[in-house]
Amino acid sequence: MLKNDLSQRDGAQMLLATGVVLLMSLLSMAIFGVKVAGLTIPHDAASDDVIDTTEEVMESLQPLSQARTDMWIEGGLEVVEAADLALGTIHDDLLHHGELRGVEVKLTNITISVIDSNQLSVTAQLGVSDGEAMLSADIAFVLNV
Known part of the structure; x- marks a missing residue:
């Protein structure tokens, strides 16, 4: 009788474990479904916050990069290293x-190349987004060193 009672307990525990695994699988599928459903929402390209922020960044990026590059060069860094550090700190800011x-x-795909001994070419991709809109723009400017 004791052996039969133990096997019933083991069977009940296995059934419970199977139910928990099935419940966790259904929960993860539901979470995935909610995430996928959010991907179909169209981006609103007319969002003022995204457009305003993009314009502000594009207007100030070259002068700010120039000022920070000059500061790092005066501090003793090489020209390309100074520009790279300047753009890295600007990205963080x-x-x-x-x-x-x-x-x-975000600034991505930042490329710094030497034009001549007095100029550096900087190209990057600017991405600005909020919960409803996303805007991407190519950035290109020259730094005088």
């Missing part, structure tokens, strides 16, 4: 500024 404003601002 833009991320933080965007968080405060409720938008995400």
Whole structure:
């Protein structure tokens, strides 16, 4: 009798474990479904916050990059290294500024190339988005060193 009672308990525990696994699978499928459903929402390209932030960043990026590059060169860094550090710190500041404003601002694919001994060419991709809209723009400017 004791052996039969133990096998019934084992069967009940296995059934319970199977139910928990099935419940977790259904829950993860539901979460995935909610995430996928959000992907079909169209972006509103007319969002004022995204457009305003993009314009502000595009207007101030070259002068700010120039000022920070000059500062790092005066501090003793090589020209390309100074420009790279300047753009890296600007990117970090833009991320933080965007968080405060409720938008995400990123600079990606940053490329710095030497034109001649006095100029550097900078190209990058600017991405600005909020919960409803996303805007991407190519950035290109010259730094005088």
